[in-house]
Amino acid sequence: MSHFGRSGPPDIRDTFSLLVLNITFRTTADDLFPLFDKYGKVVDVFIPRDRRTGESRGFAFVRYKYAEEAQKAVDRLDGRVVDGREIMVQFAKYGPNAERIRSGRIVESSSKIKGRSRSRSPRPRYRDGYRDKDKDRDYRRRSRSRSKDRYDRDGYRGRDRDYHPRSVSHSPDHRKEYGRGHDEKRHRRSQSHGSPNSPRSPSPHRAYPRDGSPNGRNDNKHSPNGSPNSPRSPSPHRAHPRDGSPNGRNDNKRSPTSKSVSPCNEPVDS
DNA sequence: GTTGAGCGTT
Numbered sequence A: 001m002s003h004f005g006r007s008g009p010p011d012i013r014d015t016f017s018l019l020v021l022n023i024t025f026r027t028t029a030d031d032l033f034p035l036f037d038k039y040g041k042v043v044d045v046f047i048p049r050d051r052r053t054g055e056s057r058g059f060a061f062v063r064y065k066y067a068e069e070a071q072k073a074v075d076r077l078d079g080r081v082v083d084g085r086e087i088m089v090q091f092a093k094y095g096p097n098a099e100r101i102r103s104g105r106i107v108e109s110s111s112k113i114k115g116r117s118r119s120r121s122p123r124p125r126y127r128d129g130y131r132d133k134d135k136d137r138d139y140r141r142r143s144r145s146r147s148k149d150r151y152d153r154d155g156y157r158g159r160d161r162d163y164h165p166r167s168v169s170h171s172p173d174h175r176k177e178y179g180r181g182h183d184e185k186r187h188r189r190s191q192s193h194g195s196p197n198s199p200r201s202p203s204p205h206r207a208y209p210r211d212g213s214p215n216g217r218n219d220n221k222h223s224p225n226g227s228p229n230s231p232r233s234p235s236p237h238r239a240h241p242r243d244g245s246p247n248g249r250n251d252n253k254r255s256p257t258s259k260s261v262s263p264c265n266e267p268v269d270s
Numbered sequence B: 001g002t003t004g005a006g007c008g009t010t
Helices: A029-037 A067-077 A110-119 A125-129 A133-142 A146-154 A183-193 A217-222 A249-257
Strands: A016-021 A042-046 A059-064 A088-091
Touching (some): A059 A067
């Protein structure tokens, strides 16, 4: 009975597919089959897997023979804890048999199902349970489900997806990663508060966006003129001083009193 | 050892 999805769809003439979400990544069709089969005649159970890794994507499709049983399974298995995870069962929206489904409702024998379907809510519990919206949002962005697939599928080379010739021109300190309009406020508050700690780094090993420098903006603040080793703006003409001194000693003799440390001494060079 | 809010294959 582990040939689900192996030989492809058996017959989708009068079958109804249910989408099972939030299942564990280790859950297999064999595990779901008995569970769903208890509530009705399961024709096929299919769990889409990733082509690259071959791992399950976290959701499965259970094909029922009758809509009533399918709806029943949805009502009974939706919110059930499987393998330690709460699964969510609902009618598949897209798919080969999506024609029979209208707005998540079944066209056939909808008289009985209608009442039952409305009885249950899709997912209102997560809102009440978790108040941390930031956390949720963060998790979403991190999801590798479709973001990566999309790129792969579209065939994007990822060359100029983040390339902004105008924006990054003179501001390598851009942190658009968190840029959402509130960054400014948070940043200012943080400074005012005098807290060097950055509470917005969920993952220590992944906190740095893509500057490539572990120090991030701190380094930049410490020595703005220090290292122009930005991968974005190579500035080849600046990297090689015409003096021919890699040490920059000459620079040290002249540069410091250029504009920064010259309040009212001399007009410097104009 | 692994993440997560998402719609499918011979």
